[in-house]
Every structure is written in C-alpha cells, then in structure tokens.
Amino acid sequence: MQTKDREENPYGRPVVTLPDAAEHHGYYAHGFETLLGSEATANQYFMARVRGLRAEGAPPFHVHTREDEIWIVNSGLFRFWLGGESLATATVHDVGPGGVVYGPRGLAHTFQSIDGAGDVTVLWNPGGIQDYFTSVGEAEAREDLDNQAHLESFGMHVLDRAPVNGG
Secondary structure, eight states, rough: OOOOTTTTTTTTOOOOOOGOOEEEEEEEOOOEEEOOOOGGGSOEEEEEEEEOOOGGOOOEEEEEESSEEEEEEEESSSEEESSSSSGGGGGEEETTOOOEEEEEETTTEEEEESOOOOEEHHHHHSGGOOOOOOOHEEEEOGGGGHHHEEEETTTTTEEEOOOTTTT
C-alpha cells in the first residue's frame, strides 16, 4: 500500500517540534510557543505552550462556539473554572503537573496559575483559533474586554471577568 504524498493528504502533514525550534509569538505579557500549527494539520488542530503564566494573565470567563480545548499542565498549579454562567456558578478544579482538562466547545471556562508562574500546553480542535492568538501581540496587561468584537469574530463570547488573585 502506498501512502499519499504529504501535499496531497487532506489531514495535514507529519510534524515534529523540538523545544528549541518552536515558533515564539507575543501574546499579552507572557507570549506562547506554537508546537503544532493549524497549517500543518489541515486546520484540524492548533497546539501552543505558555510558560511563566502568572495569575494576572488569566483569560476572562468565556465560551468557544467553534473549538474544543484541552489543557495539559506541565508545571505549577492551575485553577480551572468550568461550566455555569459566571465564575460564581462554575465548578472549580485545582490541577497540578501531569493533569489534563478537557473543555468541549459550548462550555464556559477560564483558568489561572495560582502558584506564581505556570507552564501549560493547550490544544484546540479545530485549529482556526490560531489566527486569534497570533493577531493579539504583546501588551503589558490583558485587554480582552476592550476587544470583544475581535473575540466575537473568532466565535468567543465573554461571560464574566477574569479571576482575580487566585479566585
């Protein structure tokens, strides 16, 4: 049996990303590394790693209408808020190294490093959300609430503020 050439495969091409070869992008105050770009997976996946994520880098409580999201905690302790209509009504989970959290599209969520500087890998399916992350750029503080139209254009709806001081 012959395999298709990587250019002809509708599911993408093989990718190996070594730690020193990951593409770095500015994203608010902490940035991220692209481990798996959507262009390589025929837009099926986008995977990024965020190192040194501080509490104030938490996203607002929001919903994705297009993507499922998986978080893999590499180091540090993270608090996840899942479901509900606000931070107050969400279920709270503290997750340490090696923990995996799945958030299907349509589920409200946010997460926050609660012990200083967390390291998390995030996988989205499908991968179109990559364009949002690469479009934000560097800034000293998160400005999500000032950019709601931009978020909405990627199918994200903000429901509540970001967690403050560990929740």
